[in-house]
Structures are given as structure tokens and as C-alpha cells.
Amino acid sequence: MESFSNWFCLNSRSNFTIDAQINQSDAQYYFGRHDTKLRLQKQVRRAFIDPGVPKMMIYGPYGSGKTQTLFYLYHFLQNEVQVIDGSRPHLVYIPVEMQERSKASNLHMQLMQALGKETVSGWVRKLFETSPNLDAALNQLTSDVNVAIALRELRAPGEASFAAWRWLTCQGLAAKDLSQLGLTADLSTSGSKDMAEALVAVGHLAKKVNQVLIFLIDEMESLQNVRAGDAAESIHLYVRNLAEKKNSFVGFLIGFKADVPDDAPEILRRSDVMSRVGNQNFLDIPPLPAVSDVKTFMKELLKNLTDEEKVKARIAESGLDTEVGMFPFDSVAFEQLADYATQDITRALPRNIINAINECAIQAWDEEKALIDATIVDAVAPFIFQ
Amino acid sequence: MHKSRGQTKEPPFLRVYTKNTVEQFIIRYMQGSVRAQSLILVSPFISTLEGETYTLKAILKRAEKDRTRVYVVTGEPAAEYQVQGIELMKQFPGVEIRYNSEIHAKLYICWGRELEESFAFFGSGNLTSGGLRYNLELGMMILARGDGKNILKVLYQWGSFDLRTASTSTLVKSIS
CATH class of the missing domain: 3.40.50.300 (P-loop containing nucleotide triphosphate hydrolases)
Structure with a gap:
């Protein structure tokens, strides 16, 4: 099986975490x-x-x-x-x-x-x-x-x-x-x-x-x-x-x-x-206040941490229901995670959103799914945003 | 006296244990008030810990009550006591189990909803009665204070992502 990083077309990184104290170059990011x-x-x-x-x-x-x-x-x-x-x-x-x-x-x-x-x-x-x-x-x-x-x-x-x-x-x-x-x-x-x-x-x-x-x-x-x-x-x-x-x-x-x-x-x-x-x-620096803020955060993170060309090629090859900035979520799962994140405004924190993205991605990789679907989000998100 | 008392003063984020090593982690987790987001148990050998102050079942029940996700990476069971440990863990929906035949590390992380609540223990002890109390083991507790925070992040990164997604790790049971 392909590595987690290749599976999700990650850009020289092992997961979706950003932490400038671990990867200095992550300091450039300020999403959402x-x-x-x-x-x-x-x-x-x-x-x-x-x-x-x-x-x-x-x-x-x-x-x-x-x-x-x-x-x-x-x-x-x-x-x-x-x-x-x-x-x-x-x-x-x-x-x-x-x-x-x-x-x-x-x-x-x-x-x-x-x-x-x-x-x-x-x-x-x-x-x-x-x-x-x-x-x-x-x-x-x-x-x-x-x-x-x-x-x-x-x-x-x-x-x-x-x-x-x-x-x-x-x-x-x-x-x-x-x-x-x-x-x-x-x-x-x-x-x-x-x-x-x-x-x-x-x-x-x-x-x-x-x-x-x-x-x-x-x-x-x-x-x-x-x-x-x-x-x-x-x-x-x-x-x-x-x-x-x-x-x-x-x-x-x-x-x-x-x-x-x-x-x-x-x-x-x-x-x-x-x-x-x-x-x-x-x-x-409050929690991300609205669904639209969470979506922007997710889009910018997913776009920047993945290799755009590889994502485009993957989407085209497999006819995936997604786009750059949403991959590796399908369109329904993407919306669903943003909804979960904002159910309790105090939990709509970048740390939790990144954690949820990583956990959803690991589950999709385990199940050899090209995309994170709504079933996976339903299984993971309640644990993170409870 | 559980803690080592050498001449060198330990930094505030670190405790070195030479007795009842892994048990120190279990006690901290079970007796503390931290409602963990995830519990990471990396140990080549895991038993049910029957007869110990806190059994594996008690630990998993606590995690279940707190809605804590438990990530286990262990060796494929060969001995009966390991099989019993795995079978017990399989009964808990919030537990993920992966086998890794190359794993030799022993790492235990309680990852809180706030970093300050988190702590980790690593050393030589397995999650078995021998590792907890009887063998001559050595281990270190890392607390989320000062430089300990960065060490915790690195350990968490390894235990919760790198090891779980390693090519040598095989998913046995996912969280349901």
C-alpha cells in the first residue's frame, strides 16, 4: 500500500499538522x-x-x-x-x-x-x-x-x-x-x-x-x-x-x-x-466563529499542504468528487466536518480541526478509500469536537 | 521511594523512575482528573493486568467513560496472556489496535484536551505486570511544562501519526 503521505498527495510532510516549532517552514502559514x-x-x-x-x-x-x-x-x-x-x-x-x-x-x-x-x-x-x-x-x-x-x-x-x-x-x-x-x-x-x-x-x-x-x-x-x-x-x-x-x-x-x-x-x-x-x-485570537471561517481554514490548509499538480492528476484519473482545497474530502464530508466543528463554538479551534482532518485521513487510508467520506467524518468528528 | 534521587536536579518537565515504572503512568492517568482526548499505548507486549491496582479493563472503562480514543500499537500476540489482552481491548469500541512486528519502543501518552494536561511516559517497561511492577525497568515521565511541551508534541506526532501510518503497522481493529 502507498504511504500515507503519497496517498493524500502531501507536500513533503507526513500528515496535515502544522507546527512551526517542529517544521520551521510552517511559520509562513496563517490559515482562515x-x-x-x-x-x-x-x-x-x-x-x-x-x-x-x-x-x-x-x-x-x-x-x-x-x-x-x-x-x-x-x-x-x-x-x-x-x-x-x-x-x-x-x-x-x-x-x-x-x-x-x-x-x-x-x-x-x-x-x-x-x-x-x-x-x-x-x-x-x-x-x-x-x-x-x-x-x-x-x-x-x-x-x-x-x-x-x-x-x-x-x-x-x-x-x-x-x-x-x-x-x-x-x-x-x-x-x-x-x-x-x-x-x-x-x-x-x-x-x-x-x-x-x-x-x-x-x-x-x-x-x-x-x-x-x-x-x-x-x-x-x-x-x-x-x-x-x-x-x-x-x-x-x-x-x-x-x-x-x-x-x-x-x-x-x-x-x-x-x-x-x-x-x-x-x-x-x-x-x-x-x-x-x-x-x-x-x-x-478566538475560535473560528462561523462555518464559513472553518471552511476557509480547511481549504487553505488542504490547498497548501498538498501538491496541487498531484491532486489535480489524482482527481482526473479517478473521477473524484472533490477539488483542490477540498481534497482529500469529498464535497459532502467537507461540509459535514465544518458543521461538526462549529456545533460548539468553543471547540471550533484550529488544533481540533487539524486533529480531525488527520484522524479522518488515517481512517480513509486504513480503508483504502481515495477520499474521506461522510461515514468517516461521522465516526471521527464527535470524538474530537465533543 | 519511586523516584530516582541523583545529584543532578531533574528539569521540571521530567521525572525519572527506576521502580514501578509504567505503573506511574497508569496511576497518573487513573487518579488524575484529565479527560483525555486520546490515549496512546505503544508496547510490544500487553496483558490484561489482572491482579494489578488498575487492570487493563479498568483503564479502558475510564477511557470509554471519558470518550477518549485509545490507539494501541503492539506486537502480534504469541503468548496466551497477549491474546487475552488483545481480546479484551477488542471489546471496547473506542479502541484502535495495530500490530507492528518491529515495534520495540514502549511509549504511553495521555493527550489532554489542553496541552498542559498531557503527559507521556517512555522507557523499557511493557504494559504487563512485569513492566508495571516486577521487572527492573527504567522510564521517564514527560510533563507539559517548559521544554516538556515540545518533547510531548514530538512523541505525540510519532505515536499518533508516524507509527500508526508506518508501512510495518497493520490495522487489526478500528474505532467503531
Whole structure:
């Protein structure tokens, strides 16, 4: 028997799943949400004019496609927003993990480590190559002399460089190490404002070497785990400082799970954070609301994940009751799956639809059917959309 | 003490077990509140688990109650205890069974309706009393936390798609 992939004319993939974390090229796909896609593109483009970097919050229920939205934006920024004042976006995707006692320093450390010492060191070296006076150039990035000192140490390899990186990432330094580097305070015990300003200085450094630093921060619902009041407050201040309009060097696209805005982590929905980010930059990724949306999603997915020429040839050879964008469903089964998906609006999620397509396809392949028919959809869909 | 306690701290998404290995998965599934979307059982040998805290029948009844699809990939039964295990599974409409004569992997996945609810166990233990409790086995539980989420996705992809559609897998019973 033919392989599953050949049976359904799949385009260099083993099934109908899209997951940019497994297949990087899947980041290009954003199916069935044309209006949202345009809105995302518009907001991102506008953000480069004012405030200079995108600052957005993307939320929705589990399985609605938040992570795919972040990866799509990653793809969009990397490939379609190529030049911003001669700069290129430097994108860092990071699923954050916050615990009960996590503080701003934990979030800062995760962001910095995702960015990486080598990247920041490379930027410092590049600045050194293009500036007649590195110290003066670094001092222009920040009013915090300690941050400038730590960045300067990253230029050369060696122990001092690692110690400076530990300082910048809030890992804490012994008094002796601080003294050797000439640092007067430990960033890990400083306030959230100082940490945010250190990150903004790194973003400013990036800008100096023609990079625009943008974090794509996923799974921020883990902020709900933070229980201690002082820890939550420190994170709140950190996020608020990054959201400030004067930060035009570090962008962030934050994804978090929330069925409705009130389910968002409290830190992210405080009025001071919301007003700084701007209501227009809070984007809801809901379930697909109508049968027509589900159909569009399915059509775009099926069209893009299959080899169009092979599908056309298969349809012609066997006289199949289907078309490109509907194959491997017959016309009745296609409509039926869309109906099942929207019977309970909260279950009309891309994750469930993709799961249903895969399960229907496996059953058709098992039964050696060229197309998924209504009998198969009836057998599979209730399990998925119940 | 079921868990290993080495000097190296395990990451939060991973638990290593050196005793009652597969049983840890069964207990987590049966005693937890997760209403799984699918349960994936990959084990070359499967028995009815009679005499164990949770028998195969109890596990399948739980799945049936929750309307969970159960995907089983196992070896073609040779011994009587395997035949009994297969015959029992055939009685449950929500169970799919495939034989794969090349399977040596042991993988168990509880795939929740939300990724955070999901967990997987893989290691050396079969879904038999020996694998659950008596043999010297080793296994790892992967939880949907941090990097564990991606590991779970990869395991799910393999267990629920790649293995089921492998040319060496033969459908014996479909979900009805």
C-alpha cells in the first residue's frame, strides 16, 4: 500500500499538522483568518513608525493558534519587513516559564539568555569596529554607567566577559567580582526599572548595529503562577517599563492563553500596562466563529499542504468528487466536518480541526478509500469536537 | 521511594523512575482528573493486568467513560496472556489496535484536551505486570511544562501519526 503521505498527495510532510516549532517552514502559514492577518501586519508596520518597535499582546483559548500567530509574525517580520531605517529585525522566540516566586529578575534572565551572550557580544564588537571611542558609544546607550561597563566587558573573551554576562542576566555576582569589574551595584538585586533599562540598553545597542530587537514571548499565562505579591509587583514594573513609549528599542509580542480578556494574567491587564501598550495592540485570537471561517481554514490548509499538480492528476484519473482545497474530502464530508466543528463554538479551534482532518485521513487510508467520506467524518468528528 | 534521587536536579518537565515504572503512568492517568482526548499505548507486549491496582479493563472503562480514543500499537500476540489482552481491548469500541512486528519502543501518552494536561511516559517497561511492577525497568515521565511541551508534541506526532501510518503497522481493529 502507498504511504500515507503519497496517498493524500502531501507536500513533503507526513500528515496535515502544522507546527512551526517542529517544521520551521510552517511559520509562513496563517490559515482562515484573513482579517486578523491584515490587522497584525498593519499594527506591526505602524509600530515601526511609532513607538519604533511593535508591542503587542496576543491572546485566545488553548488551540486557537496563538503560538502559530507568533511564528507567523516571526516569518512576516523576517521576510516581509526587511528594512526598517536600514535595520533588520532580530527576533527571539521564547516560551517563558514563571513559578510561584518568580520575580522580574527571572523574566529578565530568561529573555537575556534566549537572546544569548554571543549575540550581544557580537553587537558590542561590531560597535567597537565602527566607533572611534567605544566607551563614549556605550555611554550613549544608557544613563546607567554599570550597564555600559558590563556591555564593554562583553567585547573580549575571558572570565570578565562571563562575569559581565552574569551581571547583565541577573545571575548575581559576588562583591569581589563586582569590584573587579568596577560595578557599583548588582543588577539582580536592583529594581525592575534598572533591569528593564538594561534590556532597553541592549536593544539600543542592537539598533546601533542596524538590528531591531524583538522578543516573541509565548506562554505568558504562566504569570498566573506568580503568587507572591512583591514578586508580581516586580514583574509588573518590569513589563510596564518595557511598555513605556520611550522604549523604542525593544519590541515584544506577548502571547498568552485567555478565553476572555479577564482571564489574562492580572499583571498584563492592569490599566497602566494596557494604556501604554494601547488597546489596539491587544489582539484576540478566538475560535473560528462561523462555518464559513472553518471552511476557509480547511481549504487553505488542504490547498497548501498538498501538491496541487498531484491532486489535480489524482482527481482526473479517478473521477473524484472533490477539488483542490477540498481534497482529500469529498464535497459532502467537507461540509459535514465544518458543521461538526462549529456545533460548539468553543471547540471550533484550529488544533481540533487539524486533529480531525488527520484522524479522518488515517481512517480513509486504513480503508483504502481515495477520499474521506461522510461515514468517516461521522465516526471521527464527535470524538474530537465533543 | 519511586523516584530516582541523583545529584543532578531533574528539569521540571521530567521525572525519572527506576521502580514501578509504567505503573506511574497508569496511576497518573487513573487518579488524575484529565479527560483525555486520546490515549496512546505503544508496547510490544500487553496483558490484561489482572491482579494489578488498575487492570487493563479498568483503564479502558475510564477511557470509554471519558470518550477518549485509545490507539494501541503492539506486537502480534504469541503468548496466551497477549491474546487475552488483545481480546479484551477488542471489546471496547473506542479502541484502535495495530500490530507492528518491529515495534520495540514502549511509549504511553495521555493527550489532554489542553496541552498542559498531557503527559507521556517512555522507557523499557511493557504494559504487563512485569513492566508495571516486577521487572527492573527504567522510564521517564514527560510533563507539559517548559521544554516538556515540545518533547510531548514530538512523541505525540510519532505515536499518533508516524507509527500508526508506518508501512510495518497493520490495522487489526478500528474505532467503531
